[in-house]
Amino acid sequence: xxxxxxxxxxxxxxxxxxxxxxxxxxxxxxxxxxxxxxxxxxxxxxxxxxxxxxxxxxxxxxxxxxxxxxxxxxxxxxxxxxxxxxxxxxxxxxxxxxxxxxxxxxxxxxxxxxxxxxxxxxxxxxxxxxxxxxxxxxxxxxxxxxxxxxxxxxxxxxxxxxxxxxxxxxxxxxxxxxxxxxxxxxxxxxxxxxxxxxxxxxxxxxxxxxxxxxxxxxxxxxxxxxxxxxxxxxxxxxxxxxxxxxxxxxxxxxxxxxxxxxxxxxxxxxxxxxxxxxxxxxxxxxxxxxxxxxxxxxxxxxxxxxxxxxxxxxxxxxxxxxxxxxxxxxxxxxxxxxxxxxxxxxxxxxxxxxxxxxxxxxxxxxxxxxxxxxxxxxxxxx
Ligand SMILES: *Cc1c(COP(=O)(O)O)cnc(C)c1O
Numbered sequence: 001x002x003x004x005x006x007x008x009x010x011x012x013x014x015x016x017x018x019x020x021x022x023x024x025x026x027x028x029x030x031x032x033x034x035x036x037x038x039x040x041x042x043x044x045x046x047x048x049x050x051x052x053x054x055x056x057x058x059x060x061x062x063x064x065x066x067x068x069x070x071x072x073x074x075x076x077x078x079x080x081x082x083x084x085x086x087x088x089x090x091x092x093x094x095x096x097x098x099x100x101x102x103x104x105x106x107x108x109x110x111x112x113x114x115x116x117x118x119x120x121x122x123x124x125x126x127x128x129x130x131x132x133x134x135x136x137x138x139x140x141x142x143x144x145x146x147x148x149x150x151x152x153x154x155x156x157x158x159x160x161x162x163x164x165x166x167x168x169x170x171x172x173x174x175x176x177x178x179x180x181x182x183x184x185x186x187x188x189x190x191x192x193x194x195x196x197x198x199x200x201x202x203x204x205x206x207x208x209x210x211x212x213x214x215x216x217x218x219x220x221x222x223x224x225x226x227x228x229x230x231x232x233x234x235x236x237x238x239x240x241x242x243x244x245x246x247x248x249x250x251x252x253x254x255x256x257x258x259x260x261x262x263x264x265x266x267x268x269x270x271x272x273x274x275x276x277x278x279x280x281x282x283x284x285x286x287x288x289x290x291x292x293x294x295x296x297x298x299x300x301x302x303x304x305x306x307x308x309x310x311x312x313x314x315x316x317x318x319x320x321x322x323x324x325x326x327x328x329x330x331x332x333x334x335x336x337x338x339x340x341x342x343x344x345x346x347x348x349x350x351x352x353x354x355x356x357x358x359x360x361x362x363x364x365x366x367x368x369x370x371x372x373x374x375x376x377x378x379x380x381x382x
Contacts, residue, residue: 001317002316002317002318002367003317004317004318004319005316005317005318005319005355005360005364005367005368006319006355006357007190007292007319007320007321007353007354007355007356007357008190008191008291008292008355008356008357009189009190009357009359010189010190010194010196011251011255011357011358011359012244012247012248013247013248013250013251013254014247015246015247015250016243016244016246016247016248017247018247019035019243019244019246019247020240020243020244020247022035022243023035023239023240023243028239029238029239029240030238030239031217031234031236031237031238031239032217032236032239033238033239033242034239035239035242035243035245035246036055036236036237036238036239036242038242038246039055039195039237039242039243039245039246039249040053040054040055040200041053042245042246042249043055043185043200043202043249046175046249046252047175047177047178047202048175048178050204051177051178051202051203051204052202052203052204052205052206052208052209052210053200053201053202053209054200054201054202054209054210054212054213054216055198055199055200055236055237055242055245056198056199056200056201056212056216056235056236056237057197057198057199057216057234057235057236057237057238058186058188058197058198058199058235059087059162059164059184059185059186059187059188059199060087060090060091060186060199061199061216061233061235062184062185062186062199062200062201062212062235063087063088063091063134063160063162063184064091064094064095064233064235065201065212065215065216065233065235066091066132066160066182066184066201066212067091067092067095067097067131067132067160068095068215069182069208069211069212069215070131070132070158070160070181070182071131072092072095072097072131072132073095073096073097074095074096074097075096075097075098076095076097076098076128076130076131077097077098077099077100077123077128077130077131078092078097078098078099078100078130078131078132078133078134079099079100079101079102079116079119079120079123079130079132079133079134079157080092080099080100080101080102080133080134080327081101081102081104081110081111081134081135081136081143081162082101082102082103082104082326082327082328082338082340082344083103083104083109083110083136083138083323083324083326083327083344083347083348084136084138084162084324084326084327085164085324086327086330086332087164087186088134088136088162088164088327089101089134089327089333092134097131098336099327099333099336100119100123100130100336100337100338100339101326101327101328101333101336101337101338101339101340102115102116102119102338102339102340103115103326103338103339103340103341103342103343103344104138104340104343104344104347105144105343106343106347107144107282108138108141108142108143108144108282108286109138109139109141109279109294109344109347110135110136110137110138110141110142110143110144111133111135111136111143111144111148112340112343113144113147113148113151115339115340115341116133116148116151116339117151117155118339119337119339120151120155120157122339124155129155129156129157130157131157131158132157132158132159132160133148133151133152133157133158133159133160134159134160134162135148135159135160135161135162135180136162136164136165137161137162137163137165137166137169137176138165138294138324139165139279139288139290139291139292139293139294139353140165140166140168140169140176140192140259140288140289140290140291140292141166141169141279141281141286141288142166142169142170142171142176142286142287142288143171145161145171145172145179146171146172148179149179152181158180158181158182159179159180159181159182160180160181160182160183160184161176161177161179161180161182161183161184162183162184163176163177163180163183163184163185164184164185164186164188164191164199165186165191165192165289165291165292166288166289166291167185167191167192167193167252167289168192168252168253168255168256168289169287169288169289170287171285171286171287172285176289177202178202178204180203181203181205182201182202182203182205182208183201183202183203184199184200184201184202185199185200185202186198186199187199187200187241187245187248191291192252192255192256192259192289192291192358193245193248193249193251193252193255194244194248195237195241195242195244195245195248196241196244197241198237198241198242198245199237200237213236214230214232215230215232215233215235216232216233216234216235216236217232217234217236218232218233218234219231219232219233220232254358255289255358256289256290258358258359259289259290259291259356259358260288260289260290262290262293262356262357262358262360262365263278263288263290263293263356265365265369266278266293266295266354266365266368266369269369270295270369270372270373273372273373273376275297275298275303275304275376276295276296276297276372277295277296277297278293278294278295278296279293279294279295279296290356291356292353292354292356293353293354293356294323294351294352294353294354295351295352295354296347296350296351296352297309297350297351297352298350299346299349299350304375304376306322306349306350306351306352307322308375309352309372309375310322310352312371312372312374312375313368313371313372316367316371318355318367318368318371319355320352320353320354320355321352321353322348322351322352322353323347323348323351323352323353324348325348326344326345326348328340329345329348354368354372355368
């Protein structure tokens with residue numbers, strides 16, 4: 001069996017281990033610690049002057065706290081992009097709130113501003129203004145943030161920007177993760193940089209990141225005895241994880257360069273196959289970190305499908321993955337309201353994510369391309 005080629009695997013830069021060693025040498029093996037503060041500062045510097053950061057245990061925990069901070073309670077409605085990973089929507093359920101799903105548009109594959117506005121108007125007509133909008137930048141591609149923020153302001157519904165996949169992406173020169181009233185990042189093992197597991201909540205509003213840190217450490221009031229006036233959580237990032245993150249931040253620009261290089265290489269080598277379409281940057285306003293290279297195939301039974309390619313790659317021990325199955329098609333979420341026209345469903349049926357790690361060797365990426373090409377040449381012979 002060939003050595004496994006992963007979809008997206010961790011890629012250490014080298015200095016991570018020095019930070020981890022320092023953590024061990026100083027015995028800061030704890031949640032909180034100097035590297036948590038340092039990692040937050042590194043992220044804030046990267047995002048821009050006005051941003052404040054709370055380093056947390058995961059992207060999911062960050063979304064949970066963002067919803068709490070925006071006042072979401074049981075019975076409230078929260079609008080969520082349907083075409084995403086389940087972690088975007090699960091925290092709505094933790095709070096006993098109701099998700100309302102919105103479809104994607106074809107340009108970026110992210111939340112359709114038209115259906116967003118339609119959804120808000122319809123919820124208002126039904127008697128309830130949604131409490132928040134969760135928008136996602138899938139595979140690193142920025143959503144149409146100008147239109148979405150305009151709608152958010154028009155109806156006075158705050159935006160939570162799920163930038164878990166988009167650290168390093170920009171829209172109109174502004175970094176993903178700086179658009180929402182609150183934004184979140186993930187440092188899970190397969191993301192563009194990793195802390196093994198971790199996340200962050202980001203906002204221009206320092207009160208909110210301070211509140212996130214408070215809630216994430218069991219909501220202890222300032223008193224020598226343990227006193228609590230809020231329900232708290234154990235969601236803080238550990239100092240060990242943060243020390244990995246500090247090393248990873250040093251190589252983030254390089255990781256974006258490497259992932260984009262993978263995309264360009266796939267695109268150049270596969271242009272001859274007219275059936276394959278790539279997730280496009282619609283124009284120069286959009287800059288994707290190309291976390292994952294995503295392709296589309298025709299939905300035609302007489303042609304090679306994305307599933308056939310996935311299986312052919314799997315035979316060679318190459319991991320690829322269908323696009324996210326939209327939330328409104330998931331058994332757990334199917335009963336909730338959905339506003340759309342089938343765009344995300346169509347993308348889901350046709351799409352595939354190719355191995356995209358920044359540590360893919362040239363030999364590995366060539367073998368992926370060779371296998372994909374062979375699917376098409378074989379079909380010609382048959
Ligand atoms: C990975 C991911 C999350 C969750 O982050 P975790 O750190 O794994 O909890 C949330 N939203 C999206 C879009 C993701 O890709």
